Each structure stands twice: as C-alpha cells, then as structure tokens.
Amino acid sequence: MSEVMEKIKQAKVEYKSEVKPTWCPGCGDYGVLAAFIRALGEMKIPTHKLSIVSGIGCSSRFPHFVRGYNLHTVHGRALPVALGVKIANPEIEVFVVGGDGDGFAIGGGHIPHVARRNPDMVYIILDNAIYGLTKGQVSPTSTLTMTTTTTPYGAIEPPINPVMLLLAYGATFVARGFSSNTKQLTQLIIEATRHKGFAAIHVISPCPTFNMEITFDFVREKVVEIPPEHDPTNKLKAFELAMAQDKIYTGIFYREERPTFESNLEKIISKFDGAIDEAVKKERLEKLFDQFA
C-alpha cells in the first residue's frame, strides 16, 4: 500500500464514527466527507478538541459521521451555536457544516455578523443548489428558471452568489472547492483551519437525486482552478473572480489577518475583571441564578 493510501486508511480509523452516512448513492457530500477526514488526518486534531456543528439538511447530517464533540442543531442556527462553543472553550477547533438553504435562506442573517466578528472557526457550505432533505424545493442558489417542486413553472429569482456575499460580509478567508476534487478540497480545509479567523469554504456538492441542472458534468465543464498568480490579499480581484459567469473558480479567493472575536473578547473580559470586585460579581451572579431557581 502506498504511503498516501496508508495515511488515508489511518485517518478513517481515527476520525470516522460508527455511523454510516445515509446519503443517496452518488451524493456529492461523500466527497466532502472524504476530504474532511483526510484533512483531519493530516492536521492530527485530537477528537476531544474537535466540534462539528450543523443545522438541518442532508449535508447537516455530517457531524454524525465524524468522531468529536459534535452538535446537530436546528435549521439555520448552526453559526450562533458554534460561536457559543468557541466562546465557551477557545481551545476547541470548531467546524460548521451545512447546506445552501441552511446557510443562505433561513440562516442567512447570521453569516454577516459571524463574519465581521471573525471567530476562529471554519464554515463549510455544501451547495447543491436545492433543498435535498425535504425532496427538491428551490434554494437561494438554484438557477433562474430552474424547475423544482416549489417552482413548477421555473424559478423567477436569480441565484445569490455565496462567494461574493462572504467577501462583502468581511470573512477573512474565502475559498471554493468542488466535492469531486478531494485532493484540492483537503488542502483548502487544511488552509482554512490554519487561518486565524472566520474561514468560509463554498463547496459545490451536486445532488444527483433532485437537481438535474447543477450536475457533476455541468460543474466539471465550468470548474477552473484560480491561477497561481492571483494575490489572495487583493479583494477587488477576488470579487472579479467570484463574478465570473462562464467559469466556476476554485481555490483561495481571499485571506486577511484581523484580530479574532475571542482575542477581542478576552481584552474586554480583562478590563471587566479588574473593574468589579470578585465578591460583588459573585453576589450579582447568585441573584441572577436565583431568578431561574
């Protein structure tokens, strides 16, 4: 067995849970899971320091398949829960995983605020441009005129552009991958995890059961890696790549260094610590707890 295969085998033993994925045969999400397991194997993150938080959807079943202190929460609310995990224990490597519906429809209001806070976590969006779990309704990334169960005469809204939104919201690391390119996606997950701040990866992960437009072949025809000469600190250029109509660029669009939410919070807490006497703090806390006793 080659060294690479041996590493992959080892990563599976270490990080794959006993729960077998219930995704349809051929679902793009399998490729994302494979890349994620490989990335964990490369980074050797101990499972007691790992937390994967998801919302609801086919893609949001992800945390069940990986060993860690994981949370399968409610539709659209994975990001605020993940922020809570990070605040409670900044030592934990927090990953948020979910679909385009979970992230950009019901949960769309959370992304800008988490992005500008810049917590040190990774957000992986598995975009199949449809609601998979609920059997094929239109999503914010479904193409204009797409026929779905809720748009029988074709969608009349143009799709949103997740990469452009993430850039505009101030995410400090923005990348895109394709579920079929496991090698590149593994590397993107590693880079995103090493980044200190809010790192978002938009992954095109086709749903062969309900989306007959954004198929693997359709994506393969359009996918191009971002040229190596691209300067990822150039936000305007990143927008330009994200706006491409005839191509789907993959790779790292943008990265910047900015203080994290945890480090800013730490500064506030240290000011607060000195300002109030421990006894007063305890008394106030006890009064607060008494209200819920």
Ligand SMILES: Cc1ncc(C[n+]2csc(CCOP(=O)(O)OP(=O)(O)O)c2C)c(N)n1
């Ligand atoms: C509050 C709430 N509203 C609606 C639903 C129904 N629901 C479950 S998953 C889902 C959308 C799933 O699409 P997406 O997030 O893109 O994930 P996918 O299944 O495609 O991976 C919806 C609308 C729900 N579970 N909870």
Ligand code: SF4
């Ligand atoms: S319905 Fe689509 S997204 Fe859900 S598991 Fe099946 S192929 Fe994957």
